[in-house]
Structure formats: C-alpha cells, structure tokens
Amino acid sequence: MKKKPQPANTDEADLNRLGRLAEYNHKRRFDVTPEPAGTVRKTKKKVLEFVVQKHRASRLHYDFRLEHDGVMLSWAVPKGPSLDPSTKRLAMETEDHPIEYNQFEGVIPEGEYGAGTVMIWDYGTWEPEVEDVDRALEKGDLKFTLRGQKLTGSWVLVRTRPRQWLLIKHRDPSASSLDITAEEPCSAVSRRTLATIARSAGASAKQLAQAEEADRSSAAPAGTAD
Numbered sequence: 001m002k003k004k005p006q007p008a009n010t011d012e013a014d015l016n017r018l019g020r021l022a023e024y025n026h027k028r029r030f031d032v033t034p035e036p037a038g039t040v041r042k043t044k045k046k047v048l049e050f051v052v053q054k055h056r057a058s059r060l061h062y063d064f065r066l067e068h069d070g071v072m073l074s075w076a077v078p079k080g081p082s083l084d085p086s087t088k089r090l091a092m093e094t095e096d097h098p099i100e101y102n103q104f105e106g107v108i109p110e111g112e113y114g115a116g117t118v119m120i121w122d123y124g125t126w127e128p129e130v131e132d133v134d135r136a137l138e139k140g141d142l143k144f145t146l147r148g149q150k151l152t153g154s155w156v157l158v159r160t161r162p163r164q165w166l167l168i169k170h171r172d173p174s175a176s177s178l179d180i181t182a183e184e185p186c187s188a189v190s191r192r193t194l195a196t197i198a199r200s201a202g203a204s205a206k207q208l209a210q211a212e213e214a215d216r217s218s219a220a221p222a223g224t225a226d
C-alpha cells in the first residue's frame, strides 16, 4: 500500500486544510478565547445572514459581516454604519469569520487577538442586489439589501484601495439622519450595554473600564462626541 505523503510542516498543513478560515484560526488560541473555532459551512439555504458586532478592542469599532460561500466576509468599520447617504463610513477588510461567530457576544481575554468586549449590535439577513457576488467583490462594488433589527434597506460597499472600502447607505425610505449608533447603542440580542456584557463575561478591570468608556462615547448625542 502506498503511504500518503506527509506534509513537512504541520502548521502549513493545518492552514491548507482550513482554507478560507486559515487566517481566522491562525490568529486565535481556542483553548484561551471563548470565540468559536472556524469551520466553513456551505449550506443550501437561500437566506444569508449578516451581523454587526460592536467591539471594544484597542479601540471601538463595528465589525460588519456578510455571509458568503460558507463564511462571513468581514469589514471593521471604525465609526459604525450611518443611515445618512451623504456619510460614507470607512470599512477595512478583515479576515473571513466562521458563521458561528454571529452568535458570539462576550469577552476576548487580555493578551489574545482582538482582546476586549464584543456585542451583537445588529443581526438579520441580507440579499445581494447583483447577480454575482464574487465578481462584485472583485470589482470592488457590492450593492445589497439588509433586513436587520436596526439596519435595513439598500447599501453599498465600494473599494477605494486594496482592503479599504466605504460603507454607504443608498437613498431609499430607510435612509435617515438619525444617528443610529448613538440612538441604538445596545445589543440587538440581549439589550445589554458593553459594560454589562463585560461584567457578566469576566472582563478584566481594564476591559470593564474600556467598555464603560465606549458605552459613554457611543451613546453621546450627535455633535458632542469628538
């Protein structure tokens, strides 16, 4: 019997095996962080999930994720989404995440990648407004519809440089001048603040203080935050 050739480097073999989630898995120690280990889940379901996770890591940002091809395509949006079509929000492309990540609300321990508090700020389903999502991503212009608890209607992600995109609300009945991140600062799932999540998930004193600070800054009325 022929022996299967053994890969010289186990790490490399793991990265190959884990395919699109290799970077996600490589960055995390699953015996330390409560985040889920990544597996690609291709399903035949027609409905695609989206999630926005408010994340107080080294700084506050909103992780915007769209399900595609068994993973969550991900962008970090420092200021969060805006319902105002004239306000373009920077969205930095980040590594694909597992679909199970959409359920994650808790604390990533100190010293780990992305350490800090994570809130499920919004969730729902999305639908591409284009025939071919891969082609749209390649072109750097993805139009889509969101059906979330907070975010709805038509949106677009436009790439301006490698890995750098803008998230923009299209003009439609769900466009608004309402400052959605300030008006709706809490979890769409548990209604908790970042500090409440931090406290119940065993955050360090520093992480708790950062979560409290992020709650104060993100709930400030428009125009008063710096």
Ligand code: MN
Binding pocket: 055, 057, 061, 063, 076, 114
């Ligand atoms: Mn993040």
